[in-house]
Amino acid sequence: MGDVFKALADPTRRTILDELVDRNGQTLFEICARLAMKHGLSSTRQAISQHLDVLEAAGLVTTRREGRYKFHDLDTSPLTVIAERWPIDRGPSDTTTETTETEP
Amino acid sequence: MGDVFKALADPTRRTILDELVDRNGQTLFEICARLAMKHGLSSTRQAISQHLDVLEAAGLVTTRREGRYKFHDLDTSPLTVIAERWPIDRGPSDTTTETTETEP
DNA sequence: GTGACAGGCAAGCGTTGACTTGCCTATGGT
DNA sequence: ACCATAGGCAAGTCAACGCTTGCCTGTCAC
Numbered sequence: 084m085g086d087v088f089k090a091l092a093d094p095t096r097r098t099i100l101d102e103l104v105d106r107n108g109q110t111l112f113e114i115c116a117r118l119a120m121k122h123g124l125s126s127t128r129q130a131i132s133q134h135l136d137v138l139e140a141a142g143l144v145t146t147r148r149e150g151r152y153k154f155h156d157l158d159t160s161p162l163t164v165i166a167e168r169w170p171i172d173r174g175p176s177d178t179t180t181e182t183t184e185t186e187p
Numbered sequence: 188m189g190d191v192f193k194a195l196a197d198p199t200r201r202t203i204l205d206e207l208v209d210r211n212g213q214t215l216f217e218i219c220a221r222l223a224m225k226h227g228l229s230s231t232r233q234a235i236s237q238h239l240d241v242l243e244a245a246g247l248v249t250t251r252r253e254g255r256y257k258f259h260d261l262d263t264s265p266l267t268v269i270a271e272r273w274p275i276d277r278g279p280s281d282t283t284t285e286t287t288e289t290e291p
Numbered sequence: 292g293t294g295a296c297a298g299g300c301a302a303g304c305g306t307t308g309a310c311t312t313g314c315c316t317a318t319g320g321t
Numbered sequence: 322a323c324c325a326t327a328g329g330c331a332a333g334t335c336a337a338c339g340c341t342t343g344c345c346t347g348t349c350a351c
Contacts, residue, residue, distance in 0.1 A: 091269075092196035093339080104273055112297065130340050132298075151297050151348040160276045162269065165195075169208055171263050171270070197309080216327065234310055236328075255318040255327050 085140030087161045096134045098122055100143065103157035110152050111135065189244030191265045200238045202226055204247065207261035214256050215239065 090096060095118070102117050103109065109117070115131050118124040135155060138144040142161045147154050194200060199222070206221050207213065213221070219235050222228040239259060242248040246265045251258050 086196075086198075088192075088195045088201065089338095091192045092190075094190075095339090097192065097272075100273055110297075126339095127341065128298085129300095129342085133339075153298070157273075159273050162273065162275050165266065166270050166275070168201075169204055169261075169263050169266065171266050193308095199309090214327075230309095231311065232328085233312085233330095237309075257328070 084142065085137060087141045087143065087164065090137050090141035090143055093134065093137075095124060095126065095130075096138055098124070099131070099134060099138065100157065100159075103144070103155065108154040108156050110154060114155065188246065189241060191245045191247065191268060194241050194245035194247055197238065197241075199228060199230065199235075200242055202228070203235070203238060203242065204261065204263075207248070207259060212258040212260050214258060218259065 098118060099114060102114060102121075105117075111128065111132055114135070115126070115128055118126060118131065135144060135146075139146060139155075143158060145156045145158050147156070202222060203218060206218060206225075209221075215232065215236055218239070219230070219232055222230065222235065239248060239250075243250060243259075247262060249260045249262050251260070
């Protein structure tokens, strides 16, 4: 299975996820069109296709075929591993007092 | 400012964050030692140093100098942008009914 | 059937990224 | 002063990544 973090590393892939939030179950050509319109992205169809492969390998996108169309559905559940791995936001800490400190 | 997502893309950098959760305010050599011990990572000091630069540029790590030591503190607040960008976990959806669908 | 449309496969290219190597600065101990 | 420690700088190597190009497969409409 692919790496969720690496899948999120590319800005274009993140924008694709944004578009799938806006409208779920889009086809490849639909996604290409919206990336070109709403964001100024002039990427090729194959480029987007490969990005979708990465997203699918990471479990962030599921696909289903119907006739000659292939619909892409968003699945954000893999994102929970990020929120659960590190304790989020104790806030930018007060750097004067509460840090653990010993001479190495 | 650096990209938080790209900073998280590398497994070694994620492990460094894990170690900083375990013990905050470590020096470069401390981190190197722990990466070698607890995880089987045989990376060079410079490699880890460059990783820390990336993490610092992403705002995930803050540094403070004291004498010849440089301590590294974790700051997980940049991670909130991930949790807030996409609606997390509607769960793997039932693929038969509730998806939006129109012929393109 | 023919042609337009939606998508897939694979080789190739350019760039970025992770890592090493070698040397240099600076602080602290004795 | 001397030397070991903690860290920094810069060039260079090698693999992974993003993207393009070209062609091929499958589906629907007419």
